[in-house]
Amino acid sequence: MNIHIPTPLRVYSDKQDTVRVNATTVGEALDALTAKHPELKKHLYSDEGKLRSFVNVYLNDEDIRYLPEKESTKVSEKDALSIIPSIAGGS
Amino acid sequence: MLKLKEQTYDAIRRHGEETYPHECCGVLLGCSVDGVNAVEDAIRAGNTRTDSAHNRYHIAPQELIKIQRLGRERGLDIVGFYHSHPDHPARWSQTDFAEAHWLGCSYVITAVEKGVAQQTNSFHLSGSTEEDKALMDEPIAVEQQSDSLHHPAGMQVERCR
Numbered sequence: 001m002n003i004h005i006p007t008p009l010r011v012y013s014d015k016q017d018t019v020r021v022n023a024t025t026v027g028e029a030l031d032a033l034t035a036k037h038p039e040l041k042k043h044l045y046s047d048e049g050k051l052r053s054f055v056n057v058y059l060n061d062e063d064i065r066y067l068p069e070k071e072s073t074k075v076s077e078k079d080a081l082s083i084i085p086s087i088a089g090g091s
Numbered sequence: 092m093l094k095l096k097e098q099t100y101d102a103i104r105r106h107g108e109e110t111y112p113h114e115c116c117g118v119l120l121g122c123s124v125d126g127v128n129a130v131e132d133a134i135r136a137g138n139t140r141t142d143s144a145h146n147r148y149h150i151a152p153q154e155l156i157k158i159q160r161l162g163r164e165r166g167l168d169i170v171g172f173y174h175s176h177p178d179h180p181a182r183w184s185q186t187d188f189a190e191a192h193w194l195g196c197s198y199v200i201t202a203v204e205k206g207v208a209q210q211t212n213s214f215h216l217s218g219s220t221e222e223d224k225a226l227m228d229e230p231i232a233v234e235q236q237s238d239s240l241h242h243p244a245g246m247q248v249e250r251c252r
Contacts, residue, residue, distance in 0.1 A: 089187035090147035
């Protein structure tokens with residue numbers, strides 16, 4: 001399956017905007033990504049091993065935090081994961 | 092440095108006037124080369140902070156994913172974001188800094204006073220981690236329409252990839 005990497009993290013994915021991995025669940029896909037590109041890990045996860053609060057991971061158009069099985073959700077070749085840091089602010 | 096066409100620059104400022112007294116927000120698609128974020132297009136986004144839209148903005152991740160997909164199809168990257176500060180200076184706030192996570196991208200802010208766009212500034216999110224990030228003043232180069240006529244290649248960006 002494809003994992004889409006946002007602009008700021010491509011420096012840690014050999015400048016690739018999309019990384020292809022073999023996985024059967026969301027968790028496996030993320031593990032495969034960080035195994036391939038270990039430098040990504042500290043930018044995605046806190047020291048406690050949880051996804052950083054501002055890092056959103058979407059399976060197609062669904063936030064994985066709100067999927068019933070979360071990281072254990074099954075994936076197929078046709079699915080895509082998108083990593084997308086949040087955008088907010090104000091005066 | 093942030094480079095953008097006059098029509099894009101104007102569109103960003105006009106967006107802030109249209110949403111006044113609420114904050115507008117959007118995404119800048121283009122290419123980042125040698126520290127220059129060259130913008131090809133500004134894509135408007137909705138502000139989901141309807142509870143406090145006069146001084147806060149937030150872009151839904153689903154909308155960001157769609158814009159990132161649009162960029163991919165056009166061979167462009169997300170190189171920055173813009174928003175407005177209604178009746179407030181075009182300087183980044185502590186909220187802007189705390190919520191800025193796209194290292195290497197440009198954050199453009201337009202002050203809108205009584206519905207009229209005033210100063211527009213850009214800030215580059217420098218650093219390599221959340222711990223050492225900093226918003227730095229960044230010059231804006233606006234390509235005039237006449238420049239395009241005299242220099243057809245001009246600052247036009249076609250595709251990054």
